[in-house]
Amino acid sequence: MTILDRYILKRYLLTFIVMLVLFIPIGIMAHLAEQIGKIQDNEAPLNEVLAYLGHFSIYIGNFLFPIFLFLSVIFFTSKLASNTEIVAMLSSGISFNRFLRPYMIGASIIAVFMLLMGMFVVPSASAGFNEFKFKYLKKGKEERITTNIFNQLNEKDFIYVSSFDPRRKVGSNFTFERFKEGNILDFKISASSIRWIDKDSLYRLTSYRKRKILGDTAIVDTKRRLDTLFAFKIDDLTPVSYIAETKNLLELNKFIDDQRSKGASNINSYILVKYKRWALPISVFILTIIAVGVASIKRRGGMGLNLAFGIVVAFVFIFFDRIFSTLAEQAGLEPLTAVIVPNLFFGILAFYLLQKAKR
Numbered sequence: 001m002t003i004l005d006r007y008i009l010k011r012y013l014l015t016f017i018v019m020l021v022l023f024i025p026i027g028i029m030a031h032l033a034e035q036i037g038k039i040q041d042n043e044a045p046l047n048e049v050l051a052y053l054g055h056f057s058i059y060i061g062n063f064l065f066p067i068f069l070f071l072s073v074i075f076f077t078s079k080l081a082s083n084t085e086i087v088a089m090l091s092s093g094i095s096f097n098r099f100l101r102p103y104m105i106g107a108s109i110i111a112v113f114m115l116l117m118g119m120f121v122v123p124s125a126s127a128g129f130n131e132f133k134f135k136y137l138k139k140g141k142e143e144r145i146t147t148n149i150f151n152q153l154n155e156k157d158f159i160y161v162s163s164f165d166p167r168r169k170v171g172s173n174f175t176f177e178r179f180k181e182g183n184i185l186d187f188k189i190s191a192s193s194i195r196w197i198d199k200d201s202l203y204r205l206t207s208y209r210k211r212k213i214l215g216d217t218a219i220v221d222t223k224r225r226l227d228t229l230f231a232f233k234i235d236d237l238t239p240v241s242y243i244a245e246t247k248n249l250l251e252l253n254k255f256i257d258d259q260r261s262k263g264a265s266n267i268n269s270y271i272l273v274k275y276k277r278w279a280l281p282i283s284v285f286i287l288t289i290i291a292v293g294v295a296s297i298k299r300r301g302g303m304g305l306n307l308a309f310g311i312v313v314a315f316v317f318i319f320f321d322r323i324f325s326t327l328a329e330q331a332g333l334e335p336l337t338a339v340i341v342p343n344l345f346f347g348i349l350a351f352y353l354l355q356k357a358k359r
Helices: 003-041 046-063 065-082 085-091 096-137 249-262 267-295 302-330 335-358
Strands: 147-152 157-165 170-180 184-197 202-214 217-228
Touching: 003 046, 003 065, 003 096, 046 065, 046 096, 065 085, 065 096, 065 267, 065 302, 085 096, 096 249, 096 267, 249 267, 267 302, 267 335, 302 335
Parallel strands: none
Antiparallel strands: 147 157, 157 170, 170 184, 184 202, 202 217
16 A cells, blocks of 8 residues: 555544444434433433443444445545645546545445444344333333234144234234144134233133144134134244344344245345345445545535535435335335345445546
8 A cells, every 4th residue: 555545544544433433422412412301201220221332333333334435435525636636646547546545545444343243242232222212212112013913823823913003002904823834724713803911821812713624625614713722922923023123133034034934924124134234334334435536636615515415315315215215114125126226326426426537
């Protein structure tokens, strides 16, 4: 590496670190000011509060990472441009592609760091963050998937509810099916509602109907209400919506395989989490190139104009990411498509801005 490479790389990494050090504490203080009343009302222990704030800093830092990276590159590159340092570098015979090399080295370092963080550190922080939030800030109410819940309990048993109320522990349009060898239906239980009775540790079925298959004959048993036991737990009817975020790479792969074998209806949201972790390094390079393309040109508006543009682009990037994530989770869009499209769009923008900056 030349002196020029070390000079730009040092400013790239240092500015990014300073951006994190400056803005994450501000985010922590703003969040604490908003939640301090609930924390005091629920008498959360100090050690748990401190651990929660540590988890929150990692969680929010990972979420706002595109903004921090983008603004840090725009900030120091705009300073280089305003001091005519970039003009001097290019006038000395260095090509624009050569000028980009330390940026790509810096992007590679941050990409590897963020990949490892996203795969192994952020999941643990997400678990701690959500556990505290639902223990003290939301009074034990967890965010759960409550509509069209389908679960395969084992090789023979399947359950389904059209909707579930975690607070009342009541499900609608319940179905339990058991199959024999050769995927032949053994019996089917259906009910208009299923309720978990805590004090008796059993399930209460309303408008109970059981259809038992014996060869070509079906025996039907009906009851207005039936209290009974099932082998499955209440959590099988109420999967936690953020569960995939709390698992590291190896755990997430196994979890997705298990959920796919069970035929989980929300499998797309779990796969999306996996793909987004792998797509993170690509977004590092795309955002770096866009930032250089914008900030390397000396403009009349100076750094302020570049930073304003950077904030807009960073938030649009996050907006696109959320839109396509929602489509994958709720509208059946292929998770891989939901990850590729935003990066492809901004990749094209990065290429255009880079070619414009070269001219």
